[in-house]
Amino acid sequence: QIIDGKATAAEIKKEIAEEVEHIVAGGGKRPHLAAVLIGHDGGSETYVHNKVLACEACGFQSTLIRYEDDVTEEELLACVDRLNNDTDVDGFIIQLPLPAHINKQRIIERIDYRKDVDGFHPVNVGRLAIGLPCYISATPLGILTLMRRYGIKTSGKKCVILGRSNIVGKPMSQLMMQKHYGDTTVTVCHSHSANLEEECRQADILIAAIGKPEFVKADMVKEGAVVIDVGTTRVPDPTRKSGFRLCGDVRFDEVASKCSYITPVPGGVGPMTICMLMLNTLAAGKKAYYD
Numbered sequence: 001q002i003i004d005g006k007a008t009a010a011e012i013k014k015e016i017a018e019e020v021e022h023i024v025a026g027g028g029k030r031p032h033l034a035a036v037l038i039g040h041d042g043g044s045e046t047y048v049h050n051k052v053l054a055c056e057a058c059g060f061q062s063t064l065i066r067y068e069d070d071v072t073e074e075e076l077l078a079c080v081d082r083l084n085n086d087t088d089v090d091g092f093i094i095q096l097p098l099p100a101h102i103n104k105q106r107i108i109e110r111i112d113y114r115k116d117v118d119g120f121h122p123v124n125v126g127r128l129a130i131g132l133p134c135y136i137s138a139t140p141l142g143i144l145t146l147m148r149r150y151g152i153k154t155s156g157k158k159c160v161i162l163g164r165s166n167i168v169g170k171p172m173s174q175l176m177m178q179k180h181y182g183d184t185t186v187t188v189c190h191s192h193s194a195n196l197e198e199e200c201r202q203a204d205i206l207i208a209a210i211g212k213p214e215f216v217k218a219d220m221v222k223e224g225a226v227v228i229d230v231g232t233t234r235v236p237d238p239t240r241k242s243g244f245r246l247c248g249d250v251r252f253d254e255v256a257s258k259c260s261y262i263t264p265v266p267g268g269v270g271p272m273t274i275c276m277l278m279l280n281t282l283a284a285g286k287k288a289y290y291d
């Protein structure tokens, strides 16, 4: 079965919009997300544009703040301070990647963790690790939500994650390990893993997040496995208006027939990511995790 992330995301955004109207009807405040975009990277422009559109669909207020590539670290830190102190802003994100002269970690750690709807601040990362309520990074949360909505049983299964990034691999491994989330036995593979292909073949659930187009081939997948493709590499394609197409980490054409469930690229995990940011923003508006 092909997992339809686009349809699932649309469903969830509709549920969020209904809840927002309920909150507003009861005299409550519309959730407000601010996004900071630095420079003109094509991918970041598209993501942030889609985040603003998703806010509209959910009935949120949104604010877009732009800086040029030559913004200084001090200017960005001052912007973070302003957003931290703006009582109307419930949550905000600094779109990554940042220019090389900016210390990313210093910016992230300056964000008030109570407004960190990306779930990148060490307080949120740490709270996730010990199973406390917190903002969870959108891509891992989106993957878990897809599996739940499709009724995929995870408890006790063997889960292999390809990639150990801070945004996907690491938080995904936490979620898949924990009792009240995935409750699976987790193996994290990366560029220096020995026997990576053999590890993959053992997986009941294989989550590919290494950013290498078509890395996962049919002979690396167990019959009946659930395969989640997080890859979104832009590869040149002159037949497209944009000049590129998105390519996943999995050879969909040869892997799909072996799987019980598989996510396509595009239309699988991608649409869920922004949707989970909306869910985190709703939680921020409701002060669900922190006062």
Ligand code: GUN
Pocket: 093, 094, 095, 096, 097, 118, 138, 139, 167
């Ligand atoms: N760049 C790529 N993915 C993300 C994300 O989830 N959040 C932010 N802030 N930047 C990103």
